[in-house]
Amino acid sequence: MDLFDDAPQLDVPGLIYQPDYIDSIAETSLLTAIDAAPWITDLKRRVQHYGWRYDYKARSVPPDAYLGPLPDWLTPLAHRLADEGLFGAPPDQAIINEYLPGQGIAPHIDCEPCFGPVIASLSLGGSCVMVFSREERKAPITLAPRSMVVMTGEARELWKHGIPARKSDPGPGGSALRGRRVSVTFRVVNVRNLETSNDNHP
Numbered sequence: 695m696d697l698f699d700d701a702p703q704l705d706v707p708g709l710i711y712q713p714d715y716i717d718s719i720a721e722t723s724l725l726t727a728i729d730a731a732p733w734i735t736d737l738k739r740r741v742q743h744y745g746w747r748y749d750y751k752a753r754s755v756p757p758d759a760y761l762g763p764l765p766d767w768l769t770p771l772a773h774r775l776a777d778e779g780l781f782g783a784p785p786d787q788a789i790i791n792e793y794l795p796g797q798g799i800a801p802h803i804d805c806e807p808c809f810g811p812v813i814a815s816l817s818l819g820g821s822c823v824m825v826f827s828r829e830e831r832k833a834p835i836t837l838a839p840r841s842m843v844v845m846t847g848e849a850r851e852l853w854k855h856g857i858p859a860r861k862s863d864p865g866p867g868g869s870a871l872r873g874r875r876v877s878v879t880f881r882v883v884n885v886r887n888l889e890t891s892n893d894n895h896p
């Protein structure tokens with residue numbers, strides 16, 4: 695865990711935040727590749743699925759949902775996450791979410807049977823506040839563009855994460871207007887569990 699050994703400790707056990715995980719050239723190139731690819735428009739926000747399709751209604755990865763390997767423009771990041779020791783194997787699934795100002799994602803824990811013990815999300819374009827919650831406890835974390843947030847242990851299994859659907863976020867300097875944020879969330883699919891998956895993904 696080279697890079698992540700120095701990452702600041704947060705209030706949520708198992709949550710790791712690494713600012714400036716990529717530089718702005720890599721960010722622009724990822725956004726260009728993402729915007730050249732087709733979007734799925736069934737949800738309130740646009741998404742793209744790579745590796746395996748996630749079924750939001752069934753809250754599972756159906757056994758026939760394999761889409762093929764991650765695209766070339768995501769593979770280096772997936773290998774880097776594994777090389778840094780965060781994932782036991784390179785992630786084989788990625789969901790891209792686009793959030794326009796006012797859009798968010800409901801608090802949820804990613805499907806536990808479907809996905810492995812580590813979830814990592816890269817922020818592109820704009821920042822947002824992601825709120826981690828466990829019963830009455832809440833921990834808002836600002837995710838800056840080009841940062842990587844990694845959920846492991848309690849943060850992945852016991853705390854929900856969500857992004858309030860609003861146009862601005864509170865911050866140290868007052869309220870900050872949101873811009874367009876695109877995230878790339880990496881996971882490893884538990885292929886052996888695909889028949890029996892069930893979860894509380896939104």
Ligand SMILES: O=C(O)CCC(=O)C(=O)O
Pocket residue numbers: 789791799804815816855877878879
């Ligand atoms: O936008 C993000 O960083 C997180 C996305 C997410 O929670 C999900 O796709 O389940």
